[in-house]
Amino acid sequence: xLNIVLFGPPGAGxxxxxxxxxxxxNLKHISTGDxxxxxxxxxxxxxxxxxxxxxxxxxxSDDITIAMLKEEVxxxxxxxxxxxxxxxxxxxxxxxxxxxxxxxxxxxHGVIELQVTEEEVRTRIAKRKAIDNRPDDEEExxxxxxxxxxxxxxHVLPFYKDQQRLETVNGIGDIDSISQEVFKIVDSL
Ligand code: AMP
Numbered sequence: 001x002l003n004i005v006l007f008g009p010p011g012a013g014x015x016x017x018x019x020x021x022x023x024x025x026n027l028k029h030i031s032t033g034d035x036x037x038x039x040x041x042x043x044x045x046x047x048x049x050x051x052x053x054x055x056x057x058x059x060x061s062d063d064i065t066i067a068m069l070k071e072e073v074x075x076x077x078x079x080x081x082x083x084x085x086x087x088x089x090x091x092x093x094x095x096x097x098x099x100x101x102x103x104x105x106x107x108x109h110g111v112i113e114l115q116v117t118e119e120e121v122r123t124r125i126a127k128r129k130a131i132d133n134r135p136d137d138e139e140e141x142x143x144x145x146x147x148x149x150x151x152x153x154x155h156v157l158p159f160y161k162d163q164q165r166l167e168t169v170n171g172i173g174d175i176d177s178i179s180q181e182v183f184k185i186v187d188s189l
Contacts, residue, residue: 001080001082001104001106002025002080002109002189003081003082003084003101003107003108003109004025004082004084004111004112004186004189005084005085005097005108005110005111005160006021006083006085006112007112007114008114008115009118009146009149010145010146010149011125011146012116013114013171016175017114017179018031018083018085020179020182020183021083021182021183021186022083025081025083025186026081027079027083028079028081028083029083030072030083030085031085031086032085033085035068035069035072036060036068037054040054046064050064056144057140057141057144057145059089059090059148059152065087065093066092069093069096069097070096070100073104088156089152089153089156090153090156091155091156091159093156094156094160108165109165110165110189111160111166112168112169112185113167114178115168115169115170115171118146118150120172125142167185169185
């Protein structure tokens with residue numbers, strides 16, 4: 001198995017790079033953001049529970065998020081590997097992910113951070129706003145999500161860095177060049 005975490009703020013290009021990675025390495029893509037959006041859209045019990053918190057741009061509790069992720073991973077016992085996107089966002093989530101991978105006799109082999117500064121993310125989003133003309137509540141939510149990343153989620157990085165599992169790629173530049181960098185890292189894992 002090959003298991004990778006893709007890390008980075010909203011607007012870093014995680015979605016684009018995820019697609020390339022899952023194709024090239026035949027990985028099962030697990031995005032907790034997409035899973036939560038599916039649940040809210042389909043009005044499931046879980047969706048009802050997390051709707052408000054998601055709408056505010058805050059993080060869902062670890063208990064709920066970890067349980068959902070575990071259930072999803074267990075749906076794919078035949079997977080040749082996973083690409084985790086948007087998870088973990090707290091150290092507690094990172095520790096649970098290690099335990100979960102251990103229970104599958106596997107591990108998280110590498111964590112790839114798409115490094116984009118807060119300033120660059122805000123510039124990208126302001127440009128996007130000028131084009132899309134998003135409503136203000138969307139804007140507010142996005143601002144909150146960016147703050148959540150730079151205030152809270154980044155604290156997961158030292159957890160992996162201390163264990164020599166963190167690789168950082170400059171997320172600013174041409175999409176294909178960034179992919180080449182990412183592939184090089186994955187090939188070396
Ligand atoms: P994303 O698309 O990854 O930015 O996720 C959208 C929203 O889902 C976030 O703003 C959170 O409310 C929630 N969410 C997604 N992943 C997590 C996670 N790992 N921990 C807590 N909340 C999450």
